[in-house]
Amino acid sequence: MKLNKRIIILLIVMSCVITVGCSFGSKERELRGSWQTYIDVSDMVIPAIEAWLSEAYRGEKVSVEDYANNICIAATLSFDDDGTFTLLLDKDGIQGARDAAMQALTDSYVGFMNERFTAAGQSELTKEEIEKMMMESFGVSVSEYLAQYGPDLLPEDGVLCDELEMSGEYTTDNDTICLEYGDVSETVYFICDKEHLVFTGTVSGNGITFIELPMVLDKEAK
């Protein structure tokens, strides 16, 4: 009887230990894998357009932010078993961002032209009307003209990847995750389930650029 009591107590304690041990490991297990996110590169595009517009009279009057917002590149954030993470840009996503940046430039160009038309006492024109004038005069569309004489909006793919992609180490502690990349580290609160990873707030750090809080990442479909 005494032996049976001891065995039962041991089994209960072992169960508790196993249960606690399992619960301690489950959040990090759910974190492992690949997550889809978007990196906003509008802050690269806006200064380029503004600098180009500023070379013309009243170019500073154009509110580029109205046209160039939410220019994003799709990226994948992966957490591996060995405690490392990687952030990789989606190559198709880069082209999408370039297209969005060119659209922003086109809209800014039309906005600028209308600013000047109005100043000169003339009526505003649509993009199509401006394009028609340019086509009749020079045989080029607005986008062709801007591609040739407009500013460089985003760096080449290689440079873009060098600037935005990264890999480093991560550690978790309860509801925080610490990402370390070179001299940079960021500790953020996170919530994670099978479908979503959410970075909710900053604990500390000197800023990893791709993290803009709050940030929701979707589990990559396999």
Next chain:
Amino acid sequence: MKKLIRITAFFLSLIVFYVYSVPVKADAFTEYLVNAGVYVNGEDKGTLKCLDLYYVNNTYISLRDMAWFLSDTDKKYNVDVTASSVTVTTGAEYEKKEGDGVGFEEDEDGNLGTLSTDPLRNSFTYDDSIRKYVTIILQDSDGNYDCFMNMSDFALLFDMEMSWDDNVLSVNTDNSFFIDIDYISSLGQFDEIDSALVGDVLTGEILYSSDEDEKVAIASTTKLMTYLVVMNEISDGNITFDDMVTISGEAETLSYCQDGVIRLTEGDEVSVEDLIKAMLLPSSNECALALAQYVGGTEEDFVELMNITAKEIGMSEETVFYNCNGLPSFTDDVLMTKHQNYSTASDMFILVSYILGVYPQIQDITGSRALNISGLDMTVYNTNNLLYNLPGTTGLKTGTTNRAGCCLICSYPVEINGETHTIVSFEFGGEDSQMRENLSMVLLRYGIQTIEGKTSGESAEGEAKMPETLEGMACYLINMRK
């Protein structure tokens, strides 16, 4: 005593009657009579009557003589002169009159003598267009009138290659009048003024300049900056052309002083648009003040906007404004300090380039010889005589104060290959209006000659070259829509 007074008064009145009714030979020499030889296309044509006005070599030449000398060339013209008017018709036959081409008669001592007449802006019509030249009209012994025109004005108007050496005029009708700017500059053509510049607004190129960074008083050319500040407010949506401006007491007072141009009444309302026109065309100081007070609240605050705008568009530290209209201004002290608005020709080129790029419609106003201003119930007239003497001129502004002298900024668009090259000339510190017009004409003609020479061989109707800059494209599209 009374009898003595009556006798004295009688003799005094006789003297007055004699002086004013009987022609008296002037003691002062006003026009020196000169006979000059003339060769046209290498052929000796005769003797040209000339007048040196006030000074030797300030030469005015006989239009009748020149009409006779050119009568067998493709530069022939007819000239009809009355006591106060001149009518020139190019391409028309000229009927020679007695005395044409033989010079002035010498007296028994071989002297030609002098005359005393006043040069005036007599009515002058050139192929049905009015011109504003200073000319001298004389009546000869047969009762016919002849007109004497400044040789520079003649050369620029008739546009023939001409040279003058030791009282001999050589004319080549096959070539245009070519301005060798470096040569005339070396002769000191621009030494008598404070600064000069001529440039192409489209390219930003300065084609010629003299003392272009010299700080100079700019007088009423200030009003171009006033115009820019007001137009910026309109473009930013802060005011509109139709806004009605209530005339202040200060504006009324200014309008009644010696610098007043248009009489205004305190409390009256005038539209922003009408004030702009009145400010630019007859150079109304009081209308400029009314605009400044409306936009800035006070003139002082408006002047601050002017100085800020100057820096924003890239004018240098040499440019400073103390008021909105270019008049001398004084500080509010016992030992008052006099201020003038200052700038440089280079800075004014920056200002004008900005205005013509962003607000090219200014030329609709400044290119008008006269405008009816309904709000002021009057017609105002442009002070810029180059609108008459160089048709195609589109502005821009005169300026005159004792300190600044006679200043003039002009614009002249030249269309080449679908591009509008607006040539602008700047002249500051001229001695009188005739000098500023003459020098401005030389500068503009040189600018036009240079830009046409640079694009020689290119058709004026050729295909437009696509602008590579955003500013160039904006100017192109704006011009295309005109």
